[in-house]
Amino acid sequence: MKIWKFPLGEAFDRLEGHGQRINSVAYSPSGKQIVTGSEDRTARIWDRETRRQLLKIQAPGGEVVSVAFSPDGRRVATASGDYYPYNLKAYDSKQYSGAIWDAVTGELLFGMVPVDKNLTNILIHGIAYLIHGIAYSPDGKWLVTAEGSTTRTSSTPGSGYVVRNSSDGTPIHRVQSGSAQGLFGGIIAFSPDSRRVLTMFKDHQRAVVSDVASGRELLILGGPRNYNVACGEFSRDGKRILTGNGNGTAMVWDATTGSELLSLHGHTGLIKSAIFSPDDRRIITISVDGTVKIWDAKTGREFLTLDAGGWGMAVSPDGLEIVAGRYIWSAAPPTSTTQTSGLFSR
Numbered sequence: 001m002k003i004w005k006f007p008l009g010e011a012f013d014r015l016e017g018h019g020q021r022i023n024s025v026a027y028s029p030s031g032k033q034i035v036t037g038s039e040d041r042t043a044r045i046w047d048r049e050t051r052r053q054l055l056k057i058q059a060p061g062g063e064v065v066s067v068a069f070s071p072d073g074r075r076v077a078t079a080s081g082d083y084y085p086y087n088l089k090a091y092d093s094k095q096y097s098g099a100i101w102d103a104v105t106g107e108l109l110f111g112m113v114p115v116d117k118n119l120t121n122i123l124i125h126g127i128a129y130l131i132h133g134i135a136y137s138p139d140g141k142w143l144v145t146a147e148g149s150t151t152r153t154s155s156t157p158g159s160g161y162v163v164r165n166s167s168d169g170t171p172i173h174r175v176q177s178g179s180a181q182g183l184f185g186g187i188i189a190f191s192p193d194s195r196r197v198l199t200m201f202k203d204h205q206r207a208v209v210s211d212v213a214s215g216r217e218l219l220i221l222g223g224p225r226n227y228n229v230a231c232g233e234f235s236r237d238g239k240r241i242l243t244g245n246g247n248g249t250a251m252v253w254d255a256t257t258g259s260e261l262l263s264l265h266g267h268t269g270l271i272k273s274a275i276f277s278p279d280d281r282r283i284i285t286i287s288v289d290g291t292v293k294i295w296d297a298k299t300g301r302e303f304l305t306l307d308a309g310g311w312g313m314a315v316s317p318d319g320l321e322i323v324a325g326r327y328i329w330s331a332a333p334p335t336s337t338t339q340t341s342g343l344f345s346r
Helices: 120-126
Strands: 002-004 010-014 021-029 033-039 044-048 053-058 065-071 076-079 098-102 110-111 131-134 142-149 160-165 171-176 187-190 196-200 207-211 217-221 230-234 240-245 250-254 260-265 271-276 282-287 293-294 304-305 312-316 320-326 327-330
Touching: 002 217, 002 240, 033 076, 044 065, 044 076, 065 131, 076 131, 098 160, 110 196, 131 187, 142 187, 196 293, 207 240, 217 250, 240 282, 271 312, 282 312, 304 327
Parallel strands: 002 327, 021 065, 021 312, 187 230, 230 271
Antiparallel strands: 002 010, 021 033, 033 044, 044 053, 065 076, 076 098, 098 110, 131 142, 142 160, 160 171, 187 196, 196 207, 207 217, 230 240, 240 250, 240 271, 250 260, 271 282, 282 293, 293 304, 312 320, 320 327
16 A cells, blocks of 8 residues: 655555455544455554554455444454355355454454355355445444345345444344345445435445434435446535446435435546545545546536545545555645645645
8 A cells, every 4th residue: 555645646655465456445533543455355454653554354254345443443344255156165154244353452353144144045056145335333333234145046135234233243123225236336324423324236226315223215316327326425414425326427415305416527437435525525536447536525526636546445534634545645735835735625
């Protein structure tokens, strides 16, 4: 992972560790640590200030596709698995597709398997039914997992999300969110008040906002022209919802009415992550086209394109840097005559 200084593009530091693509990134609530999940089957925790690796976690099952810190920063959640029918060791009943770890020691605290896991289907037909998305609610009460299969069949349980007790992962209720094949969607995002959850699955042409406690659908966002909604999140004030789509378009919606507010065009490939800056003034998107784009969240104007170093992306809580795959970009205000502006100060 490289550390970059904006706007000169000069690498001044490097995080050594992952051997393959980074799929998911998150900052700790304090902003002092970064967790990354990779195709190399590990999650790693880094010291933000020194860029030193603090922990290496060998995740059960396979590549790590989703990571998250608990709101108190004491735990790290991972979702992992081998997403190929010929590699069945990830689906052994003793393997966990979701896991919770101590963020200081790296100790496995507990593991989770999909609620509708069908081991007979998996072993006979080579169908992978996995946890492929995981998130904590901001209040720390809930842990939600996105679950789905890699193969669409009549006997495969549909994709959906499971609301769990955050302390031990015990399932509370499951909500069906698609016919099957949730893989490569299955993204989960909470509203700031922890009362609503935004879910996106591959077999949807939409994103769905639901009540966390009951599972009742509140809003449906998108339609045929937004096929394969791949990522999204709520704004920090909870008033808007951002989605990134398979056609390379990002969209902003009213979180109360579901009306479309903005459409952002510029990427040429599927958007893997779309986030708001901490002050909600900017939107940052990362795409399989190999670019990161910064947008004005009010007007939709694109004003900067950066190189992407993977698929995962996160902004530090203080808004001073962006992790984009293996790159970290400084978003700080000017500190010298050669640095004219920060990423969020335009």
